[in-house]
Amino acid sequence: MSTQQTASFSRAPIQFDRASGALEGANAWERLAALALSTGSKISSHFSHMGYIACANLLRKTLQERNIAVRLNDDAVFEFPYGDGYWSKLLNRSYHYEDELELLFQDSADVDYTLLDCGSNYGYWSVLVSSRPFGAHRAIAIEPSGQNYPKLVNNADINGNRFEAMKCAIGAGRGTARLSGTKHEAFSIAGAQDDGEEVPVIALDNLLDDGKVSPTGKYLIKLDVEGVEIEAMKGGVRLLQGDSVILCEEHGGDRAHTVSRYILEQTPMKLIVFDPHSNRLETVTDLSILDRIKVSTHVGYNVFGTASAFWLARIDALNAKSARRVQ
Secondary structure: OOOOHHHHHHHOOOOEEEEOOOEEEHHHHHHHHHHHHHHHHHHHHHHHOHHHHHHHHHHHEEEEEEEEEEEEEEOHHHHHEEOOOOOHHHOOOOOOOHHHHHHHHHHHHEEEEEEEEEOOOHHHHEEEHHHHHHHHOOOEOOOEEEEEHHHHHHHHOOOOOOOOOEEEEOOOEEEEEEEEEHHHHEEOOOOOOOOOEEEEEHHHHHHOOOOOOOOEEEEEEOOOOOOHHHHHOOOOOOHHOOOEEEEEEEOOOOOOOHHHHHHHHHHEEEEEEEEEOOOOOOOOHHHHHHHHOOOOOEEEEEEEEEOOHHHHHHHHHHHHHHHHHHH
16 A cells, blocks of 8 residues: 555545534535535435436546544444445435334444444444444444454444444354455345355354354344345344344335345234334335335345334334324
8 A cells, every 4th residue: 555545545534514514624626525515315216216326436446545423323333435326315414214214223322232233334232322323222233344344343342332332244154255245334144255255154053052142132133234134134033032123124126025025924023114204114914015115126125024013113213203294
C-alpha cells in the first residue's frame, strides 16, 4: 500500500448526525457528495431505490477512501466507507432501513432478549439493538466475509465492544463452505464458486451446543443469509422451538415465495408479514397476500416466523398499539 493510500485510510471519519443533519469533518467535495447521496435517496425512494446503489458507487469512485460515522441515536454510531452504495441512504434523514424490523425492535425494548444477527454485514442492527434507546440488549453479530468482518469489528469497537462478533456463516450444520459474490451486502455460500473465500459454517443450534445461548432465553434472530434461509432453519430446530422469532428475507423476484412457503408448510411456526395496507404484522395462512405486498422485484421483503406464544402475544399487542396510534 502506498503512503498516500495509508494516509487516506487513516484519516478520521466524517461525522453525520441523523437527528440534527449536522455533517462535520467533510471537505467541500465531500459535502457536495453528501447532498447528492441524500437527494438521490429521496428521489429514488419513490421507485424502491432502483438504480441508487449503482449511481452511489459511481460517485464513490470520485471520493478519497474514507469512512463516515453516522450517529443513529444518542448511543449508536455506525461506520462505513463514505459513498458506499448500500449504506449511503442513511444520509437521507427520512429514510428508514427495514422499518418493519425497527418497529419490532423498538417495541421489544423492555423484553430481555438476545439478538442473533446472522449475516450481519457491518453490524447495523447489532449497533442499534445494543443501544440504550432500543433496550441495550445483548447481540451476537455473525458475519463470514473476510472483507466485511473487519468493518463489523470496527463498529463493535467504536460502540464500546458491547456486542460480540463471530466470523462464520450460518447453515444446516458445522462444516466449511465457499463464500462468493460481488456486492458486500449480498455475499452468499449458496451456489458459491470454487474460487470463493473458504469460511467456517455453523448451525443455529450449535450456539446452544457451544453455550453461546441458553435454551430458556428469548431471541430475535435476524437471518440475512442470501439464499441459505431454509438450510439455516433446518439447523435451528431446537432454538426455533423456544421463545424465538426468525426474521428473514423474501426476495421480491421470487414469485413462488420459497422461504415463506417453507415456514408455513414445513415448520410448526406461524408466518407473519408486515402489510403496509393495514399497517399491521399479519399472520399469514394464504401466500397470495405476498403477491400484493411484494411489488418490487429487485428488493427484499422481511417475513417473520415464530412458534412462541410469548412473541405472538407481543406482536398482537404491537398491532393494538399501532391501531390506537392511527385512530
